[in-house]
Amino acid sequence: MDPTIESPARPQPATEPMLPDPWRVERVHAETADTFSLELTPVGGPRPLAFSPGQFNMLYVFGVGEVPISISGNPEIESPLVHTTRIVGTVTRAMGKLKAGDLLGVRGPYGSGWPVDAAKGRDVVIVAGGLGLAPLRPLIHHLLAHRADYREIALLYGTRTPQDRIFRADLRRWTARRDLQAQVTVDRAVSGWTGHVGVVTKLVAHAPFDPSNTVAFVCGPEVMMRFTLQELQRRGVPPERSHLSLERNMKCAIGFCGHCQYGSMFVCKDGPVFRYDRVRSLMKVREL
Amino acid sequence: MNDIQQLIRKHRFFAGLQESDLELAAGCAANVHFPAGQHLFHEGESADHFYLLRSGRVALEMAVPGRQPVVIETLQAGDVIGWSWLFPPYLWQMDARALLAVRATAFDGKCLREKCASNHDLGYELAMRFAAILTHRLQATRLQLLDVYGSHH
Ligand SMILES: Cc1cc2nc3c(=O)[nH]c(=O)nc-3n(C[C@H](O)[C@H](O)[C@H](O)COP(=O)(O)OP(=O)(O)OC[C@H]3O[C@@H](n4cnc5c(N)ncnc54)[C@H](O)[C@@H]3O)c2cc1C
Ligand code: FES
Numbered sequence: 001m002d003p004t005i006e007s008p009a010r011p012q013p014a015t016e017p018m019l020p021d022p023w024r025v026e027r028v029h030a031e032t033a034d035t036f037s038l039e040l041t042p043v044g045g046p047r048p049l050a051f052s053p054g055q056f057n058m059l060y061v062f063g064v065g066e067v068p069i070s071i072s073g074n075p076e077i078e079s080p081l082v083h084t085t086r087i088v089g090t091v092t093r094a095m096g097k098l099k100a101g102d103l104l105g106v107r108g109p110y111g112s113g114w115p116v117d118a119a120k121g122r123d124v125v126i127v128a129g130g131l132g133l134a135p136l137r138p139l140i141h142h143l144l145a146h147r148a149d150y151r152e153i154a155l156l157y158g159t160r161t162p163q164d165r166i167f168r169a170d171l172r173r174w175t176a177r178r179d180l181q182a183q184v185t186v187d188r189a190v191s192g193w194t195g196h197v198g199v200v201t202k203l204v205a206h207a208p209f210d211p212s213n214t215v216a217f218v219c220g221p222e223v224m225m226r227f228t229l230q231e232l233q234r235r236g237v238p239p240e241r242s243h244l245s246l247e248r249n250m251k252c253a254i255g256f257c258g259h260c261q262y263g264s265m266f267v268c269k270d271g272p273v274f275r276y277d278r279v280r281s282l283m284k285v286r287e288l
Numbered sequence: 289m290n291d292i293q294q295l296i297r298k299h300r301f302f303a304g305l306q307e308s309d310l311e312l313a314a315g316c317a318a319n320v321h322f323p324a325g326q327h328l329f330h331e332g333e334s335a336d337h338f339y340l341l342r343s344g345r346v347a348l349e350m351a352v353p354g355r356q357p358v359v360i361e362t363l364q365a366g367d368v369i370g371w372s373w374l375f376p377p378y379l380w381q382m383d384a385r386a387l388l389a390v391r392a393t394a395f396d397g398k399c400l401r402e403k404c405a406s407n408h409d410l411g412y413e414l415a416m417r418f419a420a421i422l423t424h425r426l427q428a429t430r431l432q433l434l435d436v437y438g439s440h441h
């Protein structure tokens with residue numbers, strides 16, 4: 001298959017473009033001290049929201065504001081809809097106060113997904129930093145649900161400390177699997193930690209993949225992604241087979257307002273997942 | 289070609305090295321094993337070896353008075369441990385402890401230094417390979433200090 005192939009037709013918003021639908025918080029799960037996952041179900045009965053791994057929704061905390069948040073649940077199951085959010089400011093702080101039974105506005109799904117078809121028949125390496133594992137989690141679920149379609153799958157995940165790891169139950173399951181090479185590394189170990197210590201880029205050199213036949217998916221803060229992509233290139237994975245997810249401030253999420261413009265592209269509709277060769281020159285720009 | 293020469297030519301540290309140089313290097317090498325928990329070396333001891341890790345995991349640690357040692361980084365199969373053997377005063381700057389049972393090839397630093405002194409081609413090859421490792425580790429340590437995951441960048 002052509003290595004540059006993009007994802008086929010992506011799921012489109014189930015709602016009116018700018019009108020959020022009310023969803024109910026079924027469960028809140030604390031991932032770390034400042035990051036939580038919300039499990040949501042639609043108000044008024046089943047109305048599943050089909051999405052591609054890598055897509056995001058606009059989440060509206062009533063009376064406070066709306067923010068783009070990646071979908072972090074399993075795309076193979078219809079319900080619940082899962083989002084994992086770190087508290088950084090006004091809206092995410094208000095979202096962090098929601099409890100089971102509270103309502104939240106949802107519109108979406110938006111954006112491009114991870115091009116899973118480009119990885120069929122190839123080795124896959126997934127590199128995540130910190131909260132960057134959230135948009136990659138649906139991808140991991142998808143790959144494992146269609147395991148026979150892919151060759152080696154390596155997951156490399158880095159966080160500041162062991163306490164900063166999100167999805168710990170998944171990580172335990174994933175590291176125990178023989179058909180997934182999952183490695184976790186932290187910058188700072190705590191007593192009792194016997195895993196890797198060092199930045200996640202260091203794991204790239206050791207991961208079991210054949211660079212001439214590998215597709216890479218990378219998500220994390222931009223500095224981490226830049227150096228990870230450099231390491232992947234050192235190993236021989238070319239930029240046109242490396243994909244990353246970018247974040248930019250958003251308002252409309254449907255390509256109208258221009259808030260998320262990135263060079264000639266809009267992150268909300270051309271991204272957030274981009275092929276590295278298409279955004280590499282922009283990533284070196286300090287301010288856009 | 290002896291067993292060690294066979295083994296080290298597969299290690300990426302020696303990739304592309306001439307057979308004659310490999311043979312010289314293998315002449316200074318021995319295979320070693322460390323059970324989990326055992327130290328490969330301690331800070332301040334004489335650094336008379338370096339190691340090519342073949343399996344297992346090693347923590348490089350700094351002893352901190354009154355506290356658990358701080359793990360600076362871990363190394364795994366394919367990695368090289370130790371460059372203090374290259375530079376005076378040939379003393380280890382850290383502790384190295386096997387986190388998981390380790391199989392490695394240990395090179396006698398004094399033996400290699402003597403061979404490098406009389407064979408500058410081998411000396412140059414090894415110096416360049418260690419320089420590349422040092423640069424790479426320094427870059428990784430910088431990123432580790434930056435906190436590349438914590439806040440938005
Ligand atoms: C496509 C996309 C997917 C995203 N997915 C997730 C996700 O899965 N989980 C998650 O927690 N967050 C995600 N984000 C980021 C999230 O949208 C922001 O953290 C959120 O908008 C912050 O809103 P706030 O009102 O809480 O903070 P504000 O009050 O607006 O800002 C507080 C501080 O955070 C900084 N900040 C705000 N937004 C961002 C951002 N996008 N990038 C960097 N710094 C920012 C501001 O500069 C300010 O310093 C995603 C963003 C995009 C564009
Ligand atoms: S958010 Fe409005 S154009 Fe992208």
